[in-house]
Amino acid sequence: MFKSVVMLIFIVLLLIFSSQNMEHAEIHAVAGRPFSVPLILIIAGAFVAGYATALFTFIMKQSKRRDKERDITLRGPSGF
Known part of the structure; x- marks a missing residue:
């Protein structure tokens, strides 16, 4: 419960957070408009x-x- x-x-x-961040933002890529x-x-x-x-780092x-x-x-604890 x-x-x-x-x-x-x-x-x-x-x-609430989503509804307050619905404004549009311009993305300027390296090439193109x-x-x-x-x-x-x-x-x-x-x-x-x-x-x-973070997930990829954890898995690696x-x-x-x-x-x-x-x-x-x-190999055993001695390494041989």
């Missing part, structure tokens, strides 16, 4: 890009740790 209430509050706050998109899409895109970067670190543990298990 508590989890549902917290999730509902989060969704309401997200909707500038184009206009809602500000909330820029914010959401930055959030998704940051989340994806876990993979390296798993490889290291497997290498230690196969």
Whole structure:
């Protein structure tokens, strides 16, 4: 029940934030003409890009740790 209430509050706050950031912002790319998109899409895109970067970094670190543990298990603690 508590989890549902917290999730509902989060969704309401997200909707309020979204509705207040519907203004259009111009994006100037390196080449081509500038184009206009809602500000909330820029914010959401930055959030998704940051989340994806963090997730990719976490997966790579876990993979390296798993490889290291497997290498230690196969060779033994002395390394030979």
